[in-house]
Amino acid sequence: MKSLQNIISKISYHSLFKEVKIGLEKESQRVTLDGTLATTDHPKIFGCRNFHPSIQTDFSETQVEIITAVANSGKEVLEELAAIHEVVLRSMPEDEMLWPMSMPPKLPEDDRDIKIAKLANPKDVAYREQLAATYGKRKQMVSGIHYNFEFSVEFLEKLFAEQDEYELFKEFKTAAYLKVARNYLRYRWMVTYLIGAAPLPEEGYFTGCKKGMPNVPVRSIRNSHYGYTNDESVFVSYRSIEDYVTSIEELVNSGKISEEKEFYSAVRLRGGKNAADLAAKGVNYIEVRNIDNNPYAPYGITEEQIDVLHLFLMYMLWMDEPAEDADDMLKMGEKLNDLVALEHPLTQTSLAVEGEQLLSGMAEMVNQIGAPDKLVSLVACCQTLFDSPEKTLAGRIITEVNEGISQHDLAVSLGKSYHEQAYTRPYQLAGFTDMELSTQLLMFDAIQKGVAVEVLDRQDQFLKLTYRGQVEYVKKANMTSRDSYVVPLMMENKTVTKKVLAQAGFNVPQGKEFDSKKEALANYGYFMGKGIVVKPKSTNYGLGISIFKEGASQAAYEEAIRIAFSEDSAILVEEFVSGTEYRFFVIDGKVRAIMLRVPANVCGDGEHSVAELVAKKNQDPLRGTNHRAPLQLIELGDIEKLMLQEQGVSAETILEKDQIVYLRENSNVSTGGDSIDMTDEMPECYKEIAIQAVEAMGAKISGIDLIIPDYKKVATSGSQDYGIIEANFNPAMHMHVYPFAGKGRRLTQDVLKLLYPEILFNN
């Protein structure tokens, strides 16, 4: 292929050249917390492996494979990987973790204790048995990362338009990817040098191995001829797509490999179900397969590594090809890679000169395409690794080993830290912690059950879910297609909600709506002597509300009217319903959770001051700030201090044992209140009322607020023993999943069940 540098260096190509689609596949072995290979089956909670889009098993039953969707940047694909990783970690038995290295943990002595993945399809099992026979089970236990890479189609189309070597776009595109593949195979040693991370085997890996084993640490056993490679006689040409397809087909026909997928190249050409498709349809993307798991990265690879690979692949397109024969070049690349893979990790590589050339070529490219600082610093970072081999991944591992820790213990220690990290804030989902908690919880459940999740709009909490072909859109975790358009519109209008509920026979606070101050004032007599609430028609975070539990004087009434009208052009004056407010969360005709919210408080122990008790209560990992946790930190600001003062105490007062003081009047969780699950305590009759009221509004999902004076008293919808305050069309779910006290209710699973009734949750 002719040089493309002159075309790509035009400014209008710069952005497009940098565009990319990346998908990752990452394998790891399940082990117990002491690093012993797990003996348990692949967790049943993931459901059937036949179709799970993101969590699979590779060769063995213990070898979890995580598959991300295709993303548009390193950052994005790493977020995907992090999320699935965390789902895997929190779905396995709590005493299991993922082995963080490519080289397997200590393997059982008896081959029979290495279990081939228990897949439903007998052909899949037979394939693995054949691999075990050919390569031995132990080699198949090696894990790694596959990096699927695609240039922007628009970019390739524009390049195609400006070149004169190929007549058809399909041919041009295939040629471009073949060029990248050949260059990559020639220079892949550099990737092995930079991010090779398999310096030592663990016990049992070389058991029964014909080739013996290296007797010093290396950069990457996995990427050397001791690793996951075909027999030397397996050679595939990358000269042209026809040659590539023909040589693979011949290998299969001659029985040298059993299936096309047994061809373990560092780069596979992709574009169809099998090689023949590639010839017909052209190459669509490439799969880079020589990435070792990085034990220092919680998810096996860092964003920087992903970006370095991206830059390297860009350079493989940008750089001109060596003049030599394509097949010779590949063979040379193979040799050089084996050489580098087997170097001692702490020595300079013998290919340093070629490395310098590659890096200066990359720097030149970065310069010419006006790349941002990030790319410039990536090149510099690679330079540092060439200068200081101890900073490469293999170098770091061996440095630590030289300092006295075994590779095994290092792996256990790192694996345990990732395991612990995953459990610290179980209400969050790594990669998406900037999203709302309810959405993070729903995404967790979806990924676990094999529902593909695409974030359509991150700010808007807008997800696209796909399960066995059925697409569902969800916003803010509970706005779904199951509710009708008009229901939330009804709920957001308090007057309409009350009318609909009252017409259906439910108790709602009696009251009147006024759109003129004069009219409101003229009705004082109607409300005289009654407990009332005066509020703007559209309440905004409690602004403009006045409550008179015992009734209002005319002057106070007039002031309250004035305040309410300062917030809205219409106001409501309603009877005050006394009692305790409970949130009933109804999904699909069932009450799934009931919550009592209690104002921020501390309970004395006879020893500590209020301030100390607050600090202690705030240590709960469920408490955080800015809605990043199910509960908020209790503050000790002016409002709280005033509240303490009214109770005759200060922040310094040491409370008596069991003495409760409140720091807030309002019970909002957002101001440090406690959330207490009451689902099991609440009698059926109130649940029935909540269900019927939500049904009367035609809603599938609603958080409906009931005031109940005494929940132990039996009530019916027609009785006066409760009042419905409001119904919410996007009620928070996370506070029910992780309450301050009482049992958590996994409402996000109920939402998924509503969308996909066929998903089973209790396994």
Next chain:
Amino acid sequence: MKSLQNIISKISYHSLFKEVKIGLEKESQRVTLDGTLATTDHPKIFGCRNFHPSIQTDFSETQVEIITAVANSGKEVLEELAAIHEVVLRSMPEDEMLWPMSMPPKLPEDDRDIKIAKLANPKDVAYREQLAATYGKRKQMVSGIHYNFEFSVEFLEKLFAEQDEYELFKEFKTAAYLKVARNYLRYRWMVTYLIGAAPLPEEGYFTGCKKGMPNVPVRSIRNSHYGYTNDESVFVSYRSIEDYVTSIEELVNSGKISEEKEFYSAVRLRGGKNAADLAAKGVNYIEVRNIDNNPYAPYGITEEQIDVLHLFLMYMLWMDEPAEDADDMLKMGEKLNDLVALEHPLTQTSLAVEGEQLLSGMAEMVNQIGAPDKLVSLVACCQTLFDSPEKTLAGRIITEVNEGISQHDLAVSLGKSYHEQAYTRPYQLAGFTDMELSTQLLMFDAIQKGVAVEVLDRQDQFLKLTYRGQVEYVKKANMTSRDSYVVPLMMENKTVTKKVLAQAGFNVPQGKEFDSKKEALANYGYFMGKGIVVKPKSTNYGLGISIFKEGASQAAYEEAIRIAFSEDSAILVEEFVSGTEYRFFVIDGKVRAIMLRVPANVCGDGEHSVAELVAKKNQDPLRGTNHRAPLQLIELGDIEKLMLQEQGVSAETILEKDQIVYLRENSNVSTGGDSIDMTDEMPECYKEIAIQAVEAMGAKISGIDLIIPDYKKVATSGSQDYGIIEANFNPAMHMHVYPFAGKGRRLTQDVLKLLYPEILFNN
């Protein structure tokens, strides 16, 4: 019943006492525009009369009966009445109107030409035939208004709690209504005086009448013994509920009346299906039946009249009962009423002294209950009518007759003016003209077809529709239960809309979303040389949008980015799609209307100036201000003048014949643009694209905007011959119903059809 004044005069009762539920039934005869009794059948467009809740026929096929829902004030019930009235007028043949008087228009000589209502139920027809036999068809042709009246239940409950005369609330309530009924029957002459409006018969009314006819004008033939009354031997006692029920049942048993409903009292007690229910369940409200149609009111009654009746009925409860025997009192009331009904309308009534007493009692009551100015002025108004008989309705009619116009011609002239008024702004619905036009149109269609309409929230355009028991809630005329919650959320997010449409294979403008200025600026190269649109992610009325049809210079691009970010925290840069924008309105999988919007413009005639042409174009009754009309007035402000200047003309320039000048760049109807229906012109292929795109989003109702360079060119969804700009979840409908040019499309009927597929529209 003991006096209630002391209780009611307590301040906390004042508001409650004034609360009321009112429902009206109003009959009128259909006539042609010259006042001849119509010979057509009841309009088929109203559908089956078996269940129509608001539009019925009374005795004859020509006698339309309008029935309002129960309302909470005079204002509200009059709005209801006005709306149904207008629906009736605009649904009848255009050359028919409603006769505005109680006394029928000239009746045919031959009794057989007075057609009994063609009802489906044979029993209903038989009853009318029996009435015709008993009273003669002519008397049955008299029309009037029934006024159903209920006090606040809460008010009666409070009264009950403070009295000691009755043990059961049911008994107390019944006694209260009996008291009101007896007092009303005793003093009803005052109502006949104040609002009696049937001074003269038309030709044919007294044909074959045994009693002869009065030979001078009277206040109300209808309310006299010449009117719509039972035989003298028909007497019903109101002494107690038992007496009332017994006497009615005896009348039926003895054959003096054929059914309970043949008892033509001025006040009926109501509360069940038949009299026996009253004894069992108590009286719930009363039906006042002696209201003549007011020919001077477009809808037969004014708000002031409704309020006077309300005040009078309040007074009937408030005033103590005369000491005499209840039955004697009723007989006295009957006589006094006949006396007043047959007085000459221009004379003072002989009962002036009693009238004075009643009025001063009412004034006293109004004073004691701290009533607003309105009630005080109502009493004063009644006083004026007593002082000036010529100001009573009968007085006004006879004054006009004395001035030379016949009562017939007066009625025709008034009727025609109401008829004309109903047709002037056919896009509005009387009583609800403050609501959005689309909602007014939907309400019109609903009322016409017998769908009961309740306005749950007027500001919010929130309706409750009920048709044969099926309830549907509708906001803003097209937000319904047929669409799902998540669909409008998808449409309101431009990024999500584009992703969903693009994934489904539709052409949407290519582009990128940026949430940092730096990132946006770094992407200049990507957009260089392309036509682009830079806009805030959440567009607010076109603010912050920059369009570069031919591409932007780097400086211009940077400025556009800055402007867009000043409106939102995220922005979109999209390719500019050139072509003409069309709005496709899709309902239930069909394109129901297609609209082209053209910027405000005038077309020259070689004679008039731009300013004159604008003034002329603005005379179209379809043009108005503030969205009160389907088109907006064209303005001649600074923006328009600047636009003219750019075309080298001024407001004073006389345009050549067929010379078109534009006054605006933007095509919004809200700035004077023209709406042109293109439904029939647009080829199927584009309709198919619109339908599929709306289906891809899962929407039932959407207005989707397509840019089409040349609509005569055949396109497919995969082709590049169109672009989808956005999809709207609450698209305006009225502009399609009443376009500037082209055929109107009654989209509101399509919405109703979606909700109630069984309603037939093409009859």
